[in-house]
Amino acid sequence: MWAITTVELKKKLQDKGLWFWTFILPIIFIIGFITIFSGVNNMEPEQLVTQIVPGYTVMFSFFIMISMVITFIKDRDSGMVARVASTPLPLKQFLIGKWLPFMIVVIIQIIVLLTFGVVVYDLPLGDPLALSVLSLTLAFISTSWGLAMSLLVNTENMGIALTQVIALGGAMLGGLWMPLEIMPDYMQTIAKFFPQFWGLEGYKLILVENGQIIDIWLPILVLISFGLAGGLLAFLAYPRFLRQSRS
Template sequence: MWYKLGMSIKKELLLLKRDFGGLIILFVMPVILVVTVTLIQNSSYQAISDRKLPIILVDNDGGSIADTIKKQINASGTFEWIDQIDGQAITEETAKKAVNKGTYQMALVLPAQLSADLKVKIDQNVEKILEEFSMATANVDIDRIVTDKEIHLYFDPATQNSFKEGIKNAIDRMIAQTENQLIYAAFQQSLGEGTAPLVGSVKDFIQFKEMSPLLEQQPIKPNSVQHNVPAWSLFAIFFIMVPLSINMVKEKTLGTQVRLLCNPTPTYVLLAGKTITYLLICLLQFYLIVLVGRFVFPQLGLPQFEVQGYFILLSIMTLFAGLAAIGLGIILGTLAKTQEQSSPFGATFVVILAAVGGVWIPVFAMPELMQYVSKLSPMNWALSGYYDIVLRNGSLLDIAPEIALLFLFFVFMVIIAILYDKRKRAV
């Protein structure tokens, strides 16, 4: 059996060697794409759609400030806040885990006693101002020490930096507006309808601190390279379904398949030969793009793609992504009757999978319907696995669901192809 498997692999390599130009395209095309797209996206602002994004809001304050923030979030037209997951109240720890898994894009954690301490701080500042005009009311303990407050922001590690900055600026404006309203209210309460200069502003009392949702608190800053290297590697990997299906169609039209079936060689050996051969191509494609991201990108002024500590997991993820692509190529080559059917359909289908799977546009920025559709794309499963490894410091256990989906997809495609081929030959 091993001899037959080796001969099957040799046959596939010979077929690829005869189409040397097509083989070069499989390696040159993704390199050009990943360099071009990364250069374009590196400094561009990734706009989000008009739909409302859910924000996890952990309200440890329970006061007027929290109520105002909730109203302003809802009134913003961009966000909506949630404080429960599956009917359970959300804590800062559960919010951190949910954001780290990519279930939600961000979480906003309000500290305890925010409203009460902010009011005290404002009253102290107002009292100091009134003292300068000999109008002090002596109703406020100006010597009471009030600690500054930090509103913690958690972002999904896969979130674009430009999106994060836009979110932080929007929430910063909400908080600043709330603070200003309280300051004016305090002066109006003390001076009636009069006004006074706002000396001693409390604008720095509430500070924002972006927190890492990673359990190890590893400082990972997402960038365009961390998205484009795995994304366009997947595009190249899935594009192998085109030459694979074309070669299978050639075998049928030239009579090679009939001669192979006349030999005492099981079908699974022939399929295993194709699978091993094209898996090697997938790994070579991925390693080539990784080398470009690691050594060429810094020369172009782009961030370097880091693989230290992730190389083995990335290779495992690539193997199973390659299996899914090979499964598609096998079933396409089985169903297609001519090269004119397999080639354009395969290329178009890869483009559709890439668009739906989040290679071009992040899934969270898609309309709600397309977000559900994206979950059907094997390219999306693989991309999520890459994100878990590179951005979320995931382990083999964390990417096990994506690996299982990709492997089952491969098995399902191969079974359908075998059953269809047997039925066609039996007629």
């Protein structure tokens, strides 16, 4: 399992496309939207920063699903999955070994984006323990959903399209693009059905209200529940994924 994790992590860190989606594009979006809204919006600078930096951190964490879909589809079509299935390596260890590198990449992404917010925009970080637990939970849900999608979709294009729907649709409806307070009541209700809302809610409790770990128990519980659902779906989808693999 650890051998798979090490090999996959090295490949991901050498993938320039992944670097673009994971680090460069989010930073461009953060700079662009803070610049735009600081000139046309009446929000206080600190309120603007604590909305946009964690908001886009949450949104772009879900873009890891694109890389996961591409990786698993390539392994399936190349026969790698079928060859691994013929070895004594248990299914659980194979999936965990493939999943962990993406989890690590998302954690690094969150650290980089929040650090950028601190250095450039004086983003307050709040309680380190609460921030760490919430960030781990966010990485868990985004990658567990990515794993489920990777084992369910038939083509890379289908996976990429669904990622756009989940990442961008969830960001829009989950209140990542603009404060929910200025949206209609029904939109505020709809937002609570999306994990992106709970991710941002947890960050705002920590960054804005100096919340501790006990104060973010609900966002963490909701995110873990979404993540476990994704993991279960991936486990159930694996037999079908294996049947599709070339021998």
